Amino acid sequence: NAGVTQTPKFQVLKTGQSMTLQCAQDMNHNSMYWYRQDPGMGLRLIYYSASEGTTDKGEVPNGYNVSRLNKREFSLRLESAAPSQTSVYFCASSEAPTSGSTDTQYFGPGTRLTVL
């Protein structure tokens, strides 16, 4: 039982390049989330998926797209990377949507992305 896994762990991109961050969970959770973590700003929600087949914008969605490939996997895509997207990206999952529930979110180890 690996919990939440993310790949890659580290990535360096040049401005304008694209890439996809992968996330998978083996806890049979319904909801999955993508956050970015920047110094002094805590974690900010980029996108989330309350259930398979649905995705919704979070606090900072601009410049990102997501795909809920199946119940296990939730990917985050940067179509044209910018230096402002340099950050640490965390994927998380929970059994049910946070709204109206007390379900704990379980976090992956993160992906450290640098855009030059």
Added chain:
Amino acid sequence: AQSVTQPDIHITVSEGASLELRCNYSYGATPYLFWYVQSPGQGLQLLLKYFSGDTLVQGIKGFEAEFKRSQSSFNLRKPSVHWSDAAEYFCAVAAGDMRFGAGTRLTVKP
């Protein structure tokens, strides 16, 4: 929208001393409140959560937090800090989506 403030960016305590990390939230109703801990290079781990009932909540690793509605606060406490508690601590409020505070970095002096 809800928001969370952690007034202390960095706190240093001596090993064995008591600890209190502050968290204030802004939300119109009773929110769901969480404390997470992040060790260097790791993801976040849940310490404890509050959603209703007893306002004093016990968590893992000897931590507790008290919800005070009148002060819109959810402060984290530990009576005796261990060197392994050095980490970054995040308070979060869930109401529609999860909002995190900016974090408090804890340094433990030997």
